[in-house]
Amino acid sequence: MTDGSARVDAYIAAQADFARPILSHFRALVHAAQPDAVEAIKWSFPHFVYRGKNLASMAAFKGHASIGFWYSEDETAARTEQGGMGHLGKITSLTDLPADDALRAMLARAAAMIDAGAKPQWMERRQPREALPVPSTLTDAIAASPSAATVWAAFPPGKIRDYAEWIGEAKTNATRDRRIAQAVEWIAQGKGRNWKYEKR
Structure with a gap:
C-alpha cells in the first residue's frame, strides 16, 4: 500500500455514512478500469493520477459527494441542474451515480486524452468571470x-x-x-x- 492509498483510506473512513459507499465504489471502479492509476491526496481530497496527470477526483461534503474528471469532453446535465463541484452534480447515494459502464467510458476518454497530450478541458473552457459587486x-x-x-x-x-x-x-x-x-x-x-x- 502506498502512502497515498493509506491517506485515501483515512479520508474515506472519516466521511459520513452516506458518502463512504460512494467513494469506495468509485475508487474500486477507477482501479479496475485504469490499473495504472495511483492515489494521492491533493487539495485535501482524493485524486487518481495517471501518467503523472490528474485523471479523476472525488470528495465528500456535509450532504453530498462529488466526482470530477480533469480531462473530459463535456460536463453532464447533472452538474448544471444540481450544482456542486465535479462533473456529476451532487451525489447523495450510489443510485445517483451513472452506470458503471458510463463511468468506465468517462475514465477511458480521460486516459486517452492524457495519452494524446491534451490539456485538461477545464483549462481550455475557462473564461474570465464577470466581477461580482462586493458587499x-x-x-x-x-x-x-x-x-x-x-x-x-x-x-x-x-x-x-x-x-x-x-x-x-x-x-x-x-x-x-x-x-x-x-x-x-x-x-x-x-x-x-x-x-x-x-x-x-
Missing part, C-alpha cells in the same frame, strides 16, 4: 483594518470574487457578520477565501 459591509470592515486593506488592494479578481460570493450567500445577518469577521482576519493574513485548499 459594502465587507468593504467597510476591510477599510477599518489597515493590514487587511493593504492585502485586499493587491488581491487578484478571483480572490475578491470568492469573498464577495461567500459574504453574499449568507442567509442571515448573523451569518454574514460572522463571515465578514472571519474574512477580515484571513485577508489580513494574506489568505484567500479557499486558502485551506490552495496548493502549497
Whole structure:
C-alpha cells in the first residue's frame, strides 16, 4: 500500500455514512478500469493520477459527494441542474451515480486524452468571470483594518470574487457578520477565501 492509498483510506473512513459507499465504489471502479492509476491526496481530497496527470477526483461534503474528471469532453446535465463541484452534480447515494459502464467510458476518454497530450478541458473552457459587486459591509470592515486593506488592494479578481460570493450567500445577518469577521482576519493574513485548499 502506498502512502497515498493509506491517506485515501483515512479520508474515506472519516466521511459520513452516506458518502463512504460512494467513494469506495468509485475508487474500486477507477482501479479496475485504469490499473495504472495511483492515489494521492491533493487539495485535501482524493485524486487518481495517471501518467503523472490528474485523471479523476472525488470528495465528500456535509450532504453530498462529488466526482470530477480533469480531462473530459463535456460536463453532464447533472452538474448544471444540481450544482456542486465535479462533473456529476451532487451525489447523495450510489443510485445517483451513472452506470458503471458510463463511468468506465468517462475514465477511458480521460486516459486517452492524457495519452494524446491534451490539456485538461477545464483549462481550455475557462473564461474570465464577470466581477461580482462586493458587499459594502465587507468593504467597510476591510477599510477599518489597515493590514487587511493593504492585502485586499493587491488581491487578484478571483480572490475578491470568492469573498464577495461567500459574504453574499449568507442567509442571515448573523451569518454574514460572522463571515465578514472571519474574512477580515484571513485577508489580513494574506489568505484567500479557499486558502485551506490552495496548493502549497
